[in-house]
Amino acid sequence: MSSMPPATATETPAAVTPPRVRGREDRSLLASVALHGTLIVATFIALFPVLWVMLSSIKPASEIRRTEISLFASPTLENYRKVLFDTNFPQWFLNSVIVAAFTMVIGIAMSASAGYALSRFNFPGKRGLMWVFLLTQMFPVAILIVPIYTIMANLGLIDTKASLVIAYCTVAVPFCAWMLRGYFDTIPRELDEAAALDGLGPFGTFYRVILPLARPGLAVTAFYTFLTAWGEVAYAIAFMQTDDHYTLGAGLQQFVPQFSPRWDLLTAGAVLITIPAAIVFFFAQKHLVAGLTAGGTKG
C-alpha cells in the first residue's frame, strides 16, 4: 500500500489538486490487482462446477467417462433427448413443479399471515411461538425425518405429494415467518391505523395495505420456499416409494446408482432442473425493489 495520506476535500480543492494525489475513494494499483484477482478466482471457483456440468451434458456418455479432459468433445444433444423421452424424467419434473408450487403458495400464505400477526398484534404465547419457530430450525433433517415419516405414515400420506408439501412447509414457514415479521416491522404502524380509520379490518389492512408494500419480502419468501421444495432429496427419497411419484431430487438419484452411473443422463437432467428455478428467480427479483414505502410517512 502507498504511504501517501489520503487527500481530503478540505486540504486539496479540485482546482489545485496535483494529478498524482489519490482521493479517498481511489485504490492503489497493487490493491486493485489483488482485489480483482481475488474476485476472478472466487468467481471461477463458484462457476466451474456448473460450467463443467453444462459442458458434460453435451458430451456423449463415453466422452464423460474418459480420463482425458477436454472442454468439447463431439457435442451432441443426445443426452437431453434420452432424458426427456426415454426416462421418467418428465413425470418427476411435473411432480416437482406441483410440489414446489404448492409449497410456495401455502408457505407464503402461512408465513405472511403469521409474520403479520407477530409484527402487529399482542397475544398470549407470542414470545413462546417465536422461540418455537427458532427451535424447529435447529434440528437437522436427519433427525426430523424419522418422526415426520411416522407421522405421515399414521396419516396415510406416504407416497403422496401432500406429505412432501407438508414436510417442506415445516422447514420453510418458521424461517419465512421470522423474515417477514422483520419486513412488516419496517412498515410504519401509522399505515395500519390510517387503514383502520378508513374502514378496514385487520384482514383488509393486511391484504390491501401491508401486502402490496411487502412485495420485496414476499418475493424473497417465494423464492426461498420454492427452492426448499425444488431441489430437496432426503424427504423425497424417504416418503416417495413408486417411480411415478418421485420428484426430481429423488428421481435423479436413480441415474447414479452405486454401479454403472449414467452421468450422461444426470448432467442433462441437472441442467434442465435449473430452468424452473431460474424462471422463479426472474419473476421474484423484479419485485426486489427498494423504497416501496418511500413517501408514505415522513421522518
Place this chain on the structure above:
Amino acid sequence: MPTSVTFDQATRIYPGMTTPAVSALDLEVRPGEFLVLVGPSGSGKSTALRMLAGLEDVNQGRILIGDKDVTHLRPKDRDIAMVFQNYALYPHMSVAENMGFALKIAGSPKADIEARVLEAAKILDLVDYLDRKPKALSGGQRQRVAMGRAIVRQPQVFLMDEPLSNLDAKLRVSTRTQIASLQRRLDTTTVYVTHDQVEAMTMGDRVAVLKDGLLQQVDTPLGLYDNPTNAFVAGFIGSPAMNLGTFTVADGHALIGGAKVPLPRSTVGAITGDQVQVGFRPEALELSSETDPGSFPVEALVIEELGSDAFLYGNLIGDDLRADHIVARIAPRSVPAKGAKVWFTIAPGRIHAFDVETGDALPTD
C-alpha cells in the same frame, strides 16, 4: 350539522404502567369548535386524541361523539377522520386513490368518489398531483394530501395529531392559517394536538392544556393567557414565556430585587407562608428609573432585536429569583447596550401570583 365531542372521565392506563397516560379527562368540545390539546411531551395529549380515534382503549369513563357513546366502537364506526403527524399516506396508491380510499372501502359509487376527491383537491390545490405517488410529492404536498384524505370523508370530527411538525418553519406558519380557515369554512368539529403553544394560541377556538395526563385548564387562547389557572399554564402559554419567580413576602409586598412590589390585597390574604410565586409577562415590564417606586434592576445579557419588537434577557441583580432569566419586551430600535443595568417596574394589574406549594393561581383582584 356539526357535532359535539365529550370526554367523560376518560382514562387510559397503558399495560404495565401504574400511572394513567390520561387521567379522568373531562372535556367537552362544542359543535363546530376548533379545540387544541396542548402540552409538553408525555402530557397525554396524543393519547387522548387516539382514544377519541379508537386507536387506544379507554380503561375507564366514556367518550361520546354527539349523543352516541363511541367508547368501545371500532375506529371506522366513529365517523371521524384523522391526520397523522407523519401523514401515513399509502405509498402504493396515487394521491387520488389515497384520498378516495375510505369511500372506496365504504362502497361509494366511483363517480361520486371522483367528484369528491376532485372537490377536495381543488380546495387544497392538489389537482395537478392527483396521479402522483406520495414519494413524488414535497413535504407540504404530502401534508395537504393527508388533509385531503380527511376532508373527502366529510366526517363528523377531524382529528389532527401534530400535522405541522414535519414542515419547515415558514411552511408551518402558512399551513397553520390554511388549516384554521379551512376548518372555519367546513364548520367541522376539530380536535387538534400540538406541543407548540403558538399553534395552540393561533388556531384554537379554545385550548386545553394537559400535563402528566391531567387536564390543567380549558379556555380561549386569551383566557389562558390572561388568567392562567396555575403556574404551569402560566409558564407554558406565551412566547417568550412568563417570568416566574419565588419571592419573599413582607408587609403586603413581594421583595423583588430589593424593590418592594405591592401585591393586591386579595393575593396577600391568600398567601399561606412567607413566600409567593410571582409571574409577570415580558410585555408587563416597563422601563423605569431607579427612583420609581417598585422598580428593580436587571443586568441586560442578551437583546433580541426583531424589528417589530425587541426582547431583553437579563439577570435580576441582587436577588434570589428562581427563574433562569428575566425577559422583558422593550421598544425596538433603541435598545440598551449589552451589560447595561436597566430598571423595570411591573405594569399595574399585570402581576400574577401563585401558591408556592401547589402552583395554583392566587386571586389578584
